[in-house]
């Protein structure tokens with residue numbers, strides 16, 4: 001396993017009680033978890049984020065993000081609300097351009113790739129993608145094939161099969177003829193995941209894929225992601241707020257704070273009381289799942305971070 005990279009904060013020193021160092025803890029003994037063995041290194045590097053800066057008027061968001069994600073890795077991206085997780089995924093999907101730095105996809109600079117070419121290589125499940133009123137599930141999932149369409153915008157042979165497979169993958173095939181706006185929030189979320197899968201890309205970016213889902217469907221979706229990543233050697237980066245799920249299902253956890261990568265490494269090493277306190281603004285304890293060995297958090301109470309009002 002790669003050693004975690006835990007970056008220190010160049011800003012003024014924090015108050016004493018917040019200076020919990022994000023140093024790796026000793027690794028627990030190897031344990032049988034649901035995550036498959038890392039494929040890291042087998043297929044080279046899929047994604048490189050190099051010194052990326054990005055912001056909105058008067059609101060700097062990313063202030064120098066560096067990341068290298070290997071082909072076949074399953075990475076969970078965590079951080080407080082508003083820290084820039086979705087913004088980073090949009091940049092990696094080529095939907096926004098960095099103000100500084102660059103994003104490389106399989107070695108190619110995204111800034112030089114036409115949007116459709118990028119969409120053939122990286123799919124993004126948005127936090128919420130509005131559907132046209134009355135549009136059926138089948139129709140919405142087919143939208144995922146837009147990048148693969150021919151010159152006249154026609155679906156090609158095989159596109160239907162890809163869409164059917166995507167719907168089956170997340171268990172929404174039976175709803176193909178239902179209008180999306182007649183589905184519940186959780187059902188729509190699974191349809192949106194099918195739409196992202198229909199892009200049939202090797203890199204999959206999932207922005208809070210378990211939003212709106214009940215616990216059972218959260219587990220189903222995460223297990224599906226793990227399975228698809230294994231079967232198709234996908235590279236997956238998913239934003240998760242549930243640290244328990246991030247620690248259990250991802251092989252690598254990247255935490256953002258103040259527009260930079262604050263912690264990066266295997267969950268067993270990165271998830272510590274220091275991470276909870278310094279990055280997630282929560283005082284709490286961390287234990288281990290008695291059977292699986294993955295870290296389990298026991299959050300206690302919120303604490304104020306120095307950065308809380310920085311961008312207000």
Ligand SMILES: Nc1ncnc2c1ncn2[C@@H]1O[C@H](COP(=O)(O)OP(=O)(O)OP(=O)(O)O)[C@@H](O)[C@H]1O
Pocket residue numbers: 056057059061079080081082083084085086087088
């Ligand atoms: N279109 C926009 N215009 C102006 N500010 C924006 C825009 N989109 C996002 N922001 C701001 O950029 C910051 C980062 O937003 P982003 O959505 O990337 O955060 P996040 O980490 O994904 O948050 P969450 O966990 O709440 O989804 C936030 O402060 C947000 O208010």
